[in-house]
Amino acid sequence: MSGTHTPSSPRENPMHLAAFVVAGPVSGCHGGWRHPAANTQLLSASYYTQIGQLLEQGRFDMLFLADILAIPRRYENSLESQLTMGALGALRLDPMVVLSLIAASTKHLGLASTISTSYFDPYSVARSLATLDHLSAGRAAWNIVTSFQQAEAANFGLTEQLSREERYERAEEFVQVACKLWDSWGDDALKLDTATPQFADADQVRSIDHQGKWFNVQGPLNVSRPPQGRPVFIQAGASGTGKDFAARWADVVFVTHSSLESAQAFYSEMKDRARHYGRNPDELKILPGIVPIVGETESIALEQEKILSDLTQPEAGLSTLSYHLDIDLAEFPQDEVLPDIDVPGVQGHYKEVAELTRKTKMGLRELGHRYGIGPLRDFVGDGDHVAHNLQRWYEAKACDGFMIQVPYLPGGLENFVRLVVPRLQDKGLFRKEYDGTTLRDHLGLTRPERQQADA
Template sequence: MPSKKIHLAAFMNAGPQGTVGWRHPDAGDDFLTAEHYLHIARVLEAACFDMAFVPDALAVPRSLGGSFEPAVRFGSGTTRLDPMTVITLMSSVTTRLGVAATMSTGYQEPYNLARSMGTLDHLSGGRAGWNVVTSFQDAEAQNFGQDKLPDREERYARAEEFLEVITRLWDSWSDDALIRDKVSGRFGHPDQVEAIDHRGRFFQVQGPLGVPRPPQGYPVIVQAGASPTGRDFASRWADVVFCSHESLESAVDFCQDMKKRAAAHGRDPEQLKILPAATTVVGIDYRDAMAKHEAFFDLVDHEAGLSRLAYHCNVDLTKYDLDGPLPSLEVVGVEGHYREVVEFAERERLSIREIGRWYGARTEGNMIGSAADIADTMEQWIDAGAADGFMIQATHVPAAFEDFATHVVPELQRRGLFRTEYEGNTLRENLGLARPGRGEWRHRAKGATAVTAHGAGA
């Protein structure tokens, strides 16, 4: 009996891929052109991917040595185009592929983001997604009038109110508010459009939104919180959780925890999709794939990898002995990445310098091998309850996505693990997610103790 069908998303920067992906001989050099992203979009849709997912940060990293010099020298997280512009481009040449952009609740306003995402959801026919982040670098804060990031609890408190406001704005029009009757001259039902009159700790927003309710109700909400606060937030608000794990065991523990949290908040656990990162290296066989990975590893300078890790953790690693072990750190940044590094470094007894080289070329999920090898591993993770699908991370673009689409996708389809054509028109439909009814925000907001059936209106 085949395993349940999996979901696939593609993790792709709006700029160079990864730490040294730009150095790969097969990497494209045209990431500053529209055609680069249009080509990737076509490749992903032809392979029936659920969505393209674009991460983002609002600063050039300064975490290593307090300077942006290492990041610029190695190209680690320096060039990041506006993700909304990029995913809008990608949606213009596709009809089924979902497109998701990362936008920070720390340095955006709910009204502007509600309008941008609502607009894209309409123009794409219901294929927009928003990856909610609270920002994780002091360098980002310093571009927006702050000396350093607020602490984690403060950032999540703002995010909580942000989500309430933005979903209320999307709900400020009923689904049937538009009439557009040219004969009578009536454009809409005024009694089906509401101001939200929100006055809170962080935001004061009157509304209503100037964009009718999105086709998906709410664009798909993606989140990647790994701390206890982040997990609670994601289990209430998110439709998709992006995560990163160094072992199958930690992935199973995380997935089970998130499903339990969702159920405790009154949600159907199957309405929360868990997509761990999977960096795939496809070869004719395992030996061929390992040769490709080793050639990629040889491109990584330890300082480039440490620049990336320092950026993720928001901790200056040059303060420590690079030939000594990684000390216990108070991580302001991405806690999930830090835990993954600790797990691997302790198991392999790595120094900080060695961690840098590993982190710069890491292949999450241990998915190196032939198409059959990779499909075996994916099937194992799905059967173990570690995932609902995977966030495919390419070592270099577009070639690594092309390799996956050409070799791994047909193998998954042959096994009955992946679709051969899209089931629906919207991103929610293809992910198997219910469309939120108007007023769903009340059931996801912090403190809610009961949830009505999916699709119930306010």
């Protein structure tokens, strides 16, 4: 453990912007899909290619597609609330298919797919991500999730999901195996020499012969080493084990907070953890999620907020919070505050709502409504106001950039790109042009060297 790196001020590094998108009804706000300017053609290819192109116009680092592997049934033990209200988990297209489409219609935008280490296997995941990295010329990222719903376990032949510790243990070995597979080809192994003839140099391709507790994989991969060496790794675990996992493996950490102070505390904790593992803390980017509501003027933005608030059903937010926390919130008194509880589900989401509850003393129903809209109020206003607050968070070392969750698509994104991005560019905080080609270039991350076979 070195601890020798001096952290540079976030101002020395450019701000990063990613967009959190769900290939389903809700990306930012639960009422968003019913907004009069929202496009409900969620099943059409053009919906996603338009989003990708807009993000590229806005010079975003990447598009991040969240994913889960079941329609949640945690609220009242029923699918009803998610499906009827079009809540966060009501529908999800396969992210790798959606990203392949966007890869073909963009040139620079990073493409991040959420893939679970609990229900897939490392060979097929390493292969899909290497394929996406090649076809997009180095723009692939992997949001490494361990999954947290019983309903997901039930879709993959399990009666019980693995415990949190087992899920992370499996994730650890999963990622190690994936890395060995990406490294099973030397960077220069693919020759494509028609004259010799030599398609590939067999001396540079090796089996991995991995034998572990969770996986036995011979290898090598049948796809050559990805342009980025390996895809960019994203992680959002917030338990102690999750944070440690992120500090060792992640290039980008995605979190949600309900205040600047908690974001600052998390930021410095994660940089310390990265340092503890001998990493340069600058190579771990922290991107909190925010839901910006932007208008030409403050009053237009406030009017939009009112529309979105009216469209958001408290029960939709509670239904989503129930599956995030893995607790049926319908069983608690709706006008009383969320009690202090030991939550089996996502620790990051629990910390966010527990902090909000402590501060505001709002009852559960109101909490559901707030959770459904997206909680942070610092980011509602005209372009100047929102850009100013992004700068404030960034300069206060609360983050290295943001995961932007627009309240509805595509209009919320058009507004952000038109009204906020130019303000950030004027301030010299955000790129005007892409100056590299791969996602690692955009994020300022070094390309990993191929590891020795026994590493």
